Amino acid sequence: MGVRSSHPGWWLLALLLSPLPAWAHGSIPGANVFYDGFLHPFLAPAHAISLAALALWLGGQGEARKGLVIGGLALGLLAGALLAGRLGDPNTDLALLLLALACSLMVAFQWQGPRWWVASLTFALGAAVALGSGDPAFSGSPRLILIAGACVGAVILVGQIAFWVDELVVRYRLRPALIAVRIVSSWLSAITLLLVALAWTAR
């Protein structure tokens, strides 16, 4: 009985082993600057929550609204990236939590909001993400690369979640998916509300 290298089991094993080299990259201190920035929106809680809330909202919108949200987010990220150094890398966590609260409440109660509100909200969220992604330890081009990485990471995080919400809720109209999106957004609302209150009382 022979063992062929094309056996599906071997491919499966190879696939399962592939994460091991990925682990070898180690933690953030050993990674390159772009990777540091790229991971920031995924690992910084306030950034991750606010972008997830925005994505849940974006995914359920029609095409015209999607363009408005994506445009607002892109402009906000650009503005924040350009201003981060001049504003001294401010901590935008509280602002992000407030924006996350607004986005998640909009999803939970299926509120569309006027176009100016949507544009302002997404612009502010993008700017707060980029402003809060800088690091005073970096300067010059590494600093730009760091923030560029964060902006790319933010777009990918939002895009991934929004894509699945769009597919399941808008395209296939799966009711359980819609219910899940609304329930998760209510959890996000509750979490952000409590964290905002905690930050407020800690002052």
Next chain:
Amino acid sequence: MKTSNPVAMTAWKTAAACLLSLVFAASAHAHADAATLAGGFATGFMHPVLGWDHVAAMVAVGLWGAFLGDRAVWTLPVVFPIVMAGGGVLGLLGVPMPFVEAGIALSAIVIGAMIATASRPPLWVAAVVVGAFAIFHGYAHGAELPEAANPLLYTAGFMVATGLLHVGGIVLGLAVRWPTGAKVVRGMGALISLAGVGFLTGTL
């Protein structure tokens, strides 16, 4: 790679199994450190799960939502955590609130009774009833939040646990589609209500 030796074949399988076990060992290492978990997600997650009064009330909310059907299935589990967070803010701010534990027990009594008696009030009334009791549950969670080592993970933990208990209630409540199932669901409501009496009187 080719081999016709059965012993070699067994060796390859053993080696593959060992490698596979190493892969899963890597996943096991992915856990957060104990200090974070102690005051973080696990503590928050266990807070509603370990309190039977919380469990009874959360499951009752899901059951009632499923029993009412249609929009109530998601409205009640959406309203509850948001209003609960409002109660949590009161707890955080240290606003005195009397009868918190009694309010939690009362939530099990009232919502359980609603299910047992097959009450079908308008959706907004159900949302107000559920929301009013959510304040007591949130207050109890919020009061413990400043002591948590990681407030974000603690909050996420108790919110996820609360949501999963709601979902558990919804899943059980889906049995109302069948006549016998509806009787069973009403029976569960009665049990929850009785348990609430036990919590209130201290017998449970």
